[in-house]
Amino acid sequence: MFALNEALVVLVRSIIAFFTLLIFARMLGKQQISQLTFFDYVLGITIGSIAASLSVDITTRAWPHWVGLATWTGAVFILQETSIRSKLGDRYLTGEPSIVIMNGQIMEKTMKKLRYTTSDLLEQLRDKGVFDLNKIGFAVLETNGQLSILLKPEYQPVTPSDLKITSSNAGLSNQLIYDGLVIEANLARAGVDRIWLEQQLRAQGINSPSEVYLAGYDANSGSLYIDKYQDNLS
Amino acid sequence: MKSLKYYAFVALLFAVFIFIMNSGDLFKKPLGSGDDFMLYMNQVEENISVNEWQTASINYEKLHRTWKKIVPRIQYSVEKDEINAIDVNLARLESCITSQDKTLALLELNEAREHWHDLNR
Numbered sequence: 555m556f557a558l559n560e561a562l563v564v565l566v567r568s569i570i571a572f573f574t575l576l577i578f579a580r581m582l583g584k585q586q587i588s589q590l591t592f593f594d595y596v597l598g599i600t601i602g603s604i605a606a607s608l609s610v611d612i613t614t615r616a617w618p619h620w621v622g623l624a625t626w627t628g629a630v631f632i633l634q635e636t637s638i639r640s641k642l643g644d645r646y647l648t649g650e651p652s653i654v655i656m657n658g659q660i661m662e663k664t665m666k667k668l669r670y671t672t673s674d675l676l677e678q679l680r681d682k683g684v685f686d687l688n689k690i691g692f693a694v695l696e697t698n699g700q701l702s703i704l705l706k707p708e709y710q711p712v713t714p715s716d717l718k719i720t721s722s723n724a725g726l727s728n729q730l731i732y733d734g735l736v737i738e739a740n741l742a743r744a745g746v747d748r749i750w751l752e753q754q755l756r757a758q759g760i761n762s763p764s765e766v767y768l769a770g771y772d773a774n775s776g777s778l779y780i781d782k783y784q785d786n787l788s
Numbered sequence: 789m790k791s792l793k794y795y796a797f798v799a800l801l802f803a804v805f806i807f808i809m810n811s812g813d814l815f816k817k818p819l820g821s822g823d824d825f826m827l828y829m830n831q832v833e834e835n836i837s838v839n840e841w842q843t844a845s846i847n848y849e850k851l852h853r854t855w856k857k858i859v860p861r862i863q864y865s866v867e868k869d870e871i872n873a874i875d876v877n878l879a880r881l882e883s884c885i886t887s888q889d890k891t892l893a894l895l896e897l898n899e900a901r902e903h904w905h906d907l908n909r
Binding site (some may be wrong): 559560562563566567570573574577612613614615616617620 | 798801802805806808809810860863864865866867868869908
């Protein structure tokens, strides 16, 4: 009542919760939100909720919350390891992709088993840019709820190989200038030097790299992208 | 080497966190002179048992001061409710000593002792 400093206690407990959560999240890897299954999503909410209690619920001790956080993270870690090491374990823990359209026909029984409605299917098809069911060869509902579709051969987009056209390899673009500063390490990686860069800049009427916000160079295609601070928008 | 340093840092950080979260048992014990909570509790109890209300009042002041010193040390690892419960017990105990109510004073002392043992449990 008189000496208990609630704000200070919450501050210390929040620091503990924040860094614990950060380390635990790093331990659990780089799975993206879009790749999460429903169970992963619920696990994330539960772990977040325990961390929130650890941070601000000062009516209870911090230690049991921390143990809870560690236990849930440990359990997720074990599940992840099991999924990685055992194919059977992965099948049971994360499930398997299900075919919901086969040879253009909707698999009603499979959809019923998955509790996946026709409107869900149509919505996800529209999201993929498919508005006509006749165009679909196969549609697979992935374990994370995303729909993968394979169009019938006659509706698939043409590729350069279909047209017998040779195409150059697209590589990764290297950032040569960022925020007006030349990144020397990337110049060497892209196989160019500062003199070449300054020549290219002068060719575009730029006197100094400090006028450039971002410059990227693709060594494979030889294309140089330059964005100046001064934008000429009319 | 880099990953060894990283793991060592994480282990050290967790060790510090775990220590802070469990430090109540250590920090509620006397760390210097004049901050032995249980000693003053026992003294107040003895004074009340033999109806030495004047001395009980003096020892109560020492007990109260000690409690004020201990709370900032243990607040990061114990339940706020337990701290509040001891606060209430001490406030009631003061009134019991003032009104020389032996039964209620001993009751408050015993309850405060229970809450003291429950700190960091």
